[in-house]
Amino acid sequence: MMKAKVFIYVHPFEGMPTEENFRLIEEDLPPLKDGEFLAEAVYLSVDPYMRAYAPRLKVGETMIGSQVAKVIESKSIQFPIGSYVVGVFGWRTHTVVPENLPVSQFTPPPVLISYDGSVPLSYYLGVLGMPGATAYFGFLDICKPKPGETVVVSGAAGAVGSHVGQIAKIKGCKVIGIAGSDQKCQWLKTIGFDFVINYKKDNVEQALRAAAPNGVDCYFDNVGGEITTTVINQMNRFGRVSCCGAIASYNDNTPAKAIASYNDNTPAKVTTFLLPVILQELEFKGFVIYTWRNKWNEAVKRNQEWMTEGKLQYQETITEGFENMPKALIQLMQGKNVGKAIVKV
Numbered sequence: 001m002m003k004a005k006v007f008i009y010v011h012p013f014e015g016m017p018t019e020e021n022f023r024l025i026e027e028d029l030p031p032l033k034d035g036e037f038l039a040e041a042v043y044l045s046v047d048p049y050m051r052a053y054a055p056r057l058k059v060g061e062t063m064i065g066s067q068v069a070k071v072i073e074s075k076s077i078q079f080p081i082g083s084y085v086v087g088v089f090g091w092r093t094h095t096v097v098p099e100n101l102p103v104s105q106f107t108p109p110p111v112l113i114s115y116d117g118s119v120p121l122s123y124y125l126g127v128l129g130m131p132g133a134t135a136y137f138g139f140l141d142i143c144k145p146k147p148g149e150t151v152v153v154s155g156a157a158g159a160v161g162s163h164v165g166q167i168a169k170i171k172g173c174k175v176i177g178i179a180g181s182d183q184k185c186q187w188l189k190t191i192g193f194d195f196v197i198n199y200k201k202d203n204v205e206q207a208l209r210a211a212a213p214n215g216v217d218c219y220f221d222n223v224g225g226e227i228t229t230t231v232i233n234q235m236n237r238f239g240r241v242s243c244c245g246a247i248a249s250y251n252d253n254t255p256a257k258a259i260a261s262y263n264d265n266t267p268a269k270v271t272t273f274l275l276p277v278i279l280q281e282l283e284f285k286g287f288v289i290y291t292w293r294n295k296w297n298e299a300v301k302r303n304q305e306w307m308t309e310g311k312l313q314y315q316e317t318i319t320e321g322f323e324n325m326p327k328a329l330i331q332l333m334q335g336k337n338v339g340k341a342i343v344k345v
């Protein structure tokens, strides 16, 4: 009988994730029924939404997440033995995948990879997968960048942010990246960012004013919080903001309250930037990437072309060993990853 290693969510998150939030168990897998296949994880993705999704997770459930897996047994015509799939199977080494897995905004159906060996399989969890599509559609369709415009990207050295900054360069923009270490900022310069700000060291407001003396036209927001308030206050009229992520608040146990007055001494929360939004007539758009599911291949194809043309550099932080999934998520939330965070089984 095939056994799966599975991480279940056993203690609700309080603040930063810890090893105690998870338990590793072994599960006996049933024999396959018609239409099913058995998937063996090769790489697992480590993503910020795993922490943000917590209010929807029930104690005792398998931890949410996607993986690249090999089909090692099959009673499915669509998923033959030896093929590779990307699937939201959770934190598990082996999965019996039913023909009609329930589908939602965060759990799209498994997809076959047309794998020719030219890039590592892990890329289908990053630059050629969900984060790559997020950068492509979330930036181009929402920020609508024009050549010569000034673009700011927060979370700039991560999977999505590093990709967005490079698309902005391809589109002829001036790009300013905000990230959490000198090492990350250094890498961003090597991949073409024009200016970088280390938000843990620099005064972001002053550094941004120096880097963007004529103001900011597009802001791709991966983090929210005070960084976002600061950027919004330096935006030009008719600027566009792509609200992709808000990792600065994912470890908060209670959502930030909207504060009525913007002009007092209260901490920076959402309404402190409402006045510049109105006066500068900014466009703000939040999104969840699966809204573009019907156009997915456009992003994969374009991102692949840009890589082949040498216009898109990609970096991964790979943690070895399935049992290190919790550690990899904790390290992501602590900012220890550069580029896409991956676990190799």
Ligand SMILES: NC(=O)C1=CN([C@@H]2O[C@H](COP(=O)(O)OP(=O)(O)OC[C@H]3O[C@@H](n4cnc5c(N)ncnc54)[C@H](OP(=O)(O)O)[C@@H]3O)[C@@H](O)[C@H]2O)C=CC1
Binding pocket: 047, 048, 049, 052, 130, 131, 134, 155, 156, 157, 158, 159, 160, 161, 178, 179, 180, 181, 184, 222, 223, 225, 243, 244, 245, 246, 247, 248, 249, 287, 288, 289, 290, 332, 333, 334, 335, 336, 337, 338, 339, 340, 341
């Ligand atoms: N809307 C959508 O459909 C999607 C949204 N997202 C969102 O995009 C964002 C980036 O995701 P992804 O590229 O996968 O992750 P990253 O690879 O960027 O990893 C997360 C990074 O966030 C930074 N970070 C952590 N805490 C804070 C904080 N308090 N303030 C500022 N930065 C912080 C860290 O870098 P540093 O060292 O710079 O602090 C860390 O490395 C996330 O917010 C995610 O939720 C991702 C995919 C789809």
Ligand SMILES: O=C(O)CCC[C@H](O)\C=C/C=C/C=C/C(=O)C/C=C\CCCCCO
Binding pocket: 045, 048, 049, 052, 053, 054, 055, 056, 066, 067, 086, 087, 088, 105, 106, 107, 108, 124, 125, 129, 130, 244, 245, 246, 288, 289, 290
């Ligand atoms: O790799 C794949 O192709 C599958 C990825 C599956 C993934 O589950 C799909 C979408 C992910 C979207 C991520 C969004 C964010 O990070 C935005 C922030 C928060 C999301 C969680 C909020 C849940 C609220 O209850």
